[in-house]
Amino acid sequence: MKFEHVILGLLSWRPFSGYELAKHLEVEGRFLKNKVHLSQIYRLLSRMVDSGWVSYQVSVNDGRPDSKIYRLTASGEQVLRDWVTGPYEPSTRFQDPEFMVRFTFGGPLDHDALLRLIRTELECRRAQVARFRTRDRTITDLDPIEGVDTAMVDRVRELSHLHGAASIDAWIDWLQRMLTELGGTVPSTG
Structure with a gap:
């Protein structure tokens, strides 16, 4: 964008x-x-x-x-x-500004393009969750500098993961609501 x-x-x-x-x-x-x-x-x-x-x-x-x-x-x-x-290629980061710019300005111009945009974003984020949600997140080769609390490394990483998971779940929920509210059908989760 x-x-x-x-x-x-x-x-x-x-x-x-x-x-x-x-x-x-x-x-x-x-x-x-x-x-x-x-x-x-x-x-x-x-x-x-x-x-x-x-x-x-x-x-x-x-x-x-x-x-x-x-x-x-x-x-x-x-x-x-x-x-x-035109084609929309979702970023690897969800909630990238391009989506919101297309959503905000494209919606009033072309309803079909708006629904395609939301469906594309929704399918991409669902695929990300399916691929990464249950991955093994352990780090086996930690070799920290002096003073780094390795237990805190693990805790902070887990808290970050939980925040990210809740955030993407809320984003997916919002996308599904937008499809319904704007007259589209929500694609099945496969």
Whole structure:
């Protein structure tokens, strides 16, 4: 996923100024993209204007600098649609930002693509659980540096595993609920 997809997705909802995009990403979009600087947004918007994906109109502001209000062009809309309906390859890490960006912006654009996205993610995470949940997690060749508590190594690793297992189970449960709520069928667990 590229940052362009986040910006195109936001502009599919309504026109934004660069400042408004930054503010939205800082608050509402903080789960979609790591911290972004305003200068990064303006550079990207400039490239997107040059590519013909967005256009802008200048809004005159009394007593403060004028604003450029950006909106999607037909070309930018097509780039977004192509990405939304294109193949999704789940990351090895669940809850990767690409899933949520596609979920957030693709859902309103293409319902079938949204359901395919959720099913793909769900099938991948179920396969991960089946493959890794009951693996042998013992480390037989520990050779710690001085001061490392080996019993604590084992305990912390087990606590981390339990947290990860609970987290992926909650993610799978959420994906199943989203399929049901959004009108899809939940695939069987095989």
